Amino acid sequence: MTETGIALGLTFLALLVGGVPIVATLALATLVGLWYADIDFIVLAQRTIAGTQVFSLLAIPGFVLAGDLMMHGGLSARLVRLCQALVRHVTGGLGMVTVLSASFFAAISGSAPATTAAIGKIMIPEMEARGYRRNFSTALATASGPIGQMIPPSIPMVIWGVVSEESISQLFLAGIVPGILIAGGLMVWCWISARAMGLSRETRRSTGKELLAALNDAKWALGAPAVILGGIYGGIFTPTEAAAVGVFYGLVVGLFVHRELKVASLYAIILESMKTTAIVCFIIATASAFGWLIALEQLPIALADAILSVSDNPIVILLMLNVALLVIGAVMDNIAAMIILGGVLTAIGSQLGLDPIHLGALVVINFAIGMATPPFGYSLFVGSAISKLSIEQISRALWPMLLIQIAVLMAVTYIPEVTLALPSLLR
Template identity: 35%
Template sequence: MLLTMILLLVSLMALSVPVAVAIGLAGLVGVTFFSNLPLIVLPQQAYIALDKFPLAAVPFFILAGNLMAAGGISRRLVDLVESIIGDTRGGLPATCIVVCMIFAAVSGSSVATTYAIGAILIPAMVAQRYPVGFASSLQATAAELGVIIPPSIPMILYGVAASAPVGDMFIAGFGPGLLIAAALMVFVLIWSRYFHKPGDLEKKPVLPFLVSLRRSLFALLMPVIILGGIYGGVFTPTEASIIAVFYALAVSMVIYRELSLVEMIDVLKRSAISSAIIMFIISMAGLFSFILTRAGIPAAISQWIVETFDSAFMFLIAVNVLLFLIGMFVETSASIVVIAPILAPVAVLFGIDPVHFGLIMIVNLALGMITPPFGVNLFAAAAVGKVSLHRMIPYLVPMVGVIVLCLALITFVPMISLGSLYLFGVR
């Protein structure tokens, strides 16, 4: 049964069938041919998978990110960071990383981060004679912070799928996110020093720090209000997503006045489409997971893993290899919803903290966003930079290597993830 469903799933995706449809058809085959369940189970389980309060945060965080991009918030963040580090050698690529980290603190989406920041910084880097392949690859890689720096949509999905506290996941994401951002900054500063030849280009005028700080003050307050409210116990992550939308709307339309009603319609349309795609994937993945669970497959896999790997060290190595391969072919949200209920309980049996394991899973699967053949960030950055993937790959490979090294540290040094929980007094 499992082999048939997986082969069908892989075959359909190889034929470019949308991920949600492929998962749903595999689930339909499982219900029809390998169980005695009535077909009414299909819509029932699809609905049950979506009937979870934390999932309400997903469309609101997507909308908040799109509002930030359209309302001038993201551009002001770029100006602020450029005023601090823009004059240094490699300052523009470093600006890209820092701005993605700040933007990620509200949007929760790597694709939204790619479009919002890439539209500004990819042309700026190309104008400063950075290769377009390098600029696009860096934007795609830095945007990965959108799912690691809290709040994060994949963290919400993992919390729901693995019954882990979403608030703890958010707090734990700071350590890995800062580590990856710092490692990428070191990489781009070294690369720029030895490989970037700016020539005699006239430098782009950079706004004075105090001027850019004043212009971006309301943009900076956004992550402070959202994250401060969550960690201060004022509102839940789901409620925070709604507050983020209203704050972004007020700043964009009333304070900055850069978002018109006509543009608002386009923002709502794009947000609705993105939200529908994710929710469709979650509902079909929930059905798929239900069929596997009813057949006893997760329990069998758990038993096999426990019997095969005799230590947490070997288990984590095997899981990281497995997740890396899965992330290359399966969308991150779908992977989390299907795999987390299977692997998280096994990780607990090996004495691995479920929050720590969640960060391992999210960072690893996020690599799938920047690796062919289905890296969504790659396609988004390629579209923004108007560059083919083969021109990005030579620059992408060392960046992926940097993330892999960070993943190894996150995996085997639990305090990188869990240290924030102790710092905030959660544990």
């Protein structure tokens, strides 16, 4: 490894461990690397700007705003009521409502923290009132949030598609089956936990009339993913254009159909979406500069060779890769990690003969689980803020749910068809 590479890596690790914000860490480490490589500092500005000049990234502000508009427009509340009508009569039904609602909302927001916030605010107080322990309810909302990064439209899938230059549409499809499997596993855990807590069934089974009423009330909420994904896979518009369609759909439904979205509140909603988008894009910009310098020093190739030299057994290498990605996802911003490690991961995937879409799903699912993993998972922080519980209190109930997600991750890792069955339909 070159002197520049060593300086770059040590500076990055020191700042990260020291608690410096990820954007500042990336920028300062890049400056140190440029200084060691005797490259003009103006390159930092050039590469930072270049990192955001990608058409596909326009999908991010669109999906962020669409999710916020739909949440404030009453779509998330209607999804919750539909899920309650479907499973409220089952033991652990209210917990299952949380998982189902998060899965449906994931197809609207595409964001783990947003899903945890939208569903957690509604379901955590409701579950506690029905006898569930508060830390279990919060852990369930936290663990369900990352489903939003698997089920399309997924912002991390967009980022990985840009980084790896792979089809975003196929990456979207690759996350559907793993997302459903994780949702199913969490619902089974709700049933087991409810019996262990001695909770009875919440209420009677919904009648056909009640189910139809709930379905009718939620039809516009269910229509959002149908319009967005149907348009993408029907060849009507690209994922980037789909984000704009999602914004238009959220505005029309919120303002004129449900009438819960007020014109006076649009400024605050747009401003909040802009803040979220600015944070994401600032991370992408600085991570792009950092990643460019890493590539210049040929560190991805060196790191890939080092990992592949440990063993020639693909099973062992994939297991090591999963462990590394889970740890990184639990302590580092996922977007920055994908951009920085993109070259390393694609090199390893190529050496192992992995399908690029399978590799992308593997990376995104690992980082999605990291969003709920102690100590620094973003969804974990959101759950803590909503419930007013400490990270330690939530973590005690969270570990079994994380093990379920890791079990699905292992299936994704060693059974490629789990992620490739649906994308193969587009090939």
